[in-house]
Amino acid sequence: MQDSSLSTSVAAIASLNEPIPALSTSAAEDRILVERAQGGDTRAFDDLVRKYTPKLYGLVYNMTSNREDAADLLQDVFAKAYRSIKRFMGKSSFYTWIYSIAVNMTLNFLKKRGRHHKVSLDDVDTGIENDPEFIRVTTANTGTLREVNIHELQKKLNAAMMKLSEDHRTVVTLYDVQGHQHAEISKILGVSEGTVRSRLFYAHRLLQTYLEDFVK
Amino acid sequence: MNHQNPKDAMSDFENIQRLMRLKRFEQPGEGFTEQFLKEFHQRQRSEMLQQSSLHLMWERTATWWNNLLVPKWSLATAAAAVCVMSVWLLKNEKTTPTISTVDTPVPTIIEKPFIPKMDLSELPMANTADRNNKAVEESLLRKHLEIRPVLEGKIQPLPASAEGFQAPIPEKKNPTAQQRKSVEVPGK
Numbered sequence: 001m002q003d004s005s006l007s008t009s010v011a012a013i014a015s016l017n018e019p020i021p022a023l024s025t026s027a028a029e030d031r032i033l034v035e036r037a038q039g040g041d042t043r044a045f046d047d048l049v050r051k052y053t054p055k056l057y058g059l060v061y062n063m064t065s066n067r068e069d070a071a072d073l074l075q076d077v078f079a080k081a082y083r084s085i086k087r088f089m090g091k092s093s094f095y096t097w098i099y100s101i102a103v104n105m106t107l108n109f110l111k112k113r114g115r116h117h118k119v120s121l122d123d124v125d126t127g128i129e130n131d132p133e134f135i136r137v138t139t140a141n142t143g144t145l146r147e148v149n150i151h152e153l154q155k156k157l158n159a160a161m162m163k164l165s166e167d168h169r170t171v172v173t174l175y176d177v178q179g180h181q182h183a184e185i186s187k188i189l190g191v192s193e194g195t196v197r198s199r200l201f202y203a204h205r206l207l208q209t210y211l212e213d214f215v216k
Numbered sequence: 217m218n219h220q221n222p223k224d225a226m227s228d229f230e231n232i233q234r235l236m237r238l239k240r241f242e243q244p245g246e247g248f249t250e251q252f253l254k255e256f257h258q259r260q261r262s263e264m265l266q267q268s269s270l271h272l273m274w275e276r277t278a279t280w281w282n283n284l285l286v287p288k289w290s291l292a293t294a295a296a297a298v299c300v301m302s303v304w305l306l307k308n309e310k311t312t313p314t315i316s317t318v319d320t321p322v323p324t325i326i327e328k329p330f331i332p333k334m335d336l337s338e339l340p341m342a343n344t345a346d347r348n349n350k351a352v353e354e355s356l357l358r359k360h361l362e363i364r365p366v367l368e369g370k371i372q373p374l375p376a377s378a379e380g381f382q383a384p385i386p387e388k389k390n391p392t393a394q395q396r397k398s399v400e401v402p403g404k
Contacts, residue, residue, distance in 0.1 A: 049249075049252075
């Protein structure tokens, strides 16, 4: 389904140049919470869960394209973090550490699930259509709400993401979707910044092909 | 999508980035985090229950082990002794020659002349040298004893002009003319 309105989607969101809000990774605050959690304060760990659940959910959801899988995986991620919080020495920041756990567990999950998984309509997050921020951004230039078939766009984006290899999908999620810097991504993935940039470049080239109709 | 112009490629890349940024709006609903936390607590509790049964078993095992009343030091000493013994045995095993299965050539036996082992001093020829030496020693001793009493009473100091003895002669220098005169006229 190639709506003429779909091709105008990029124009509609051209105003999306505003920087992605910086991650509230206040390392000092995290350190205090981690120390308290290491001392047996479960409330401190709850605060860490509250703080990182939305971000990590975004990461896992965009890598799996499935809400249930994302929620289950996130439970596993925090359970593992809780079990090994006492072994966390603080050599890296807590958010790098927890992101590393999340990425590794998600990659393992995807390997087990195999590459035969297809994105279904059920996997599409229907709540996005009602997101006020999303509406504001997509109607900024045109002033019309439904010029872009949002549901179709979202479906195409997810399909394009799932066509990428797991490594490429991870860097696209971390960089384009979540707004991490190259250096942060290299720390999370344990690879060089050059590798991150290279993966990002090839991922963008592939996405250009997959989303040709939207990018024109 | 092969662009001749790099600017076009860059703009396409930026468009891709903008498109992908849209996915950041795919967030769970407001109540998701609290519900998630509740589920997490439930999971933690069930894990703790599972862990506690395992922990209980571990504790019982540890208590039973402690009840054996085996002093820790004796255990440590025994372990150390076992270690030392095993090291010693290993060393000995290394030093003992191993039987090689490789076919080695049979060494050729060189026949040496038979030399009987016996005490040469028992031979009559060997004793002759000793006997001769002893005879010489005895004769020398006898002569010494014979000469000594003779010498004890008769030895006298030899005169200065004795044969075979010469007193040291001072070195004569050529006298000067004055010395010569004094020699010539000793009465003065």
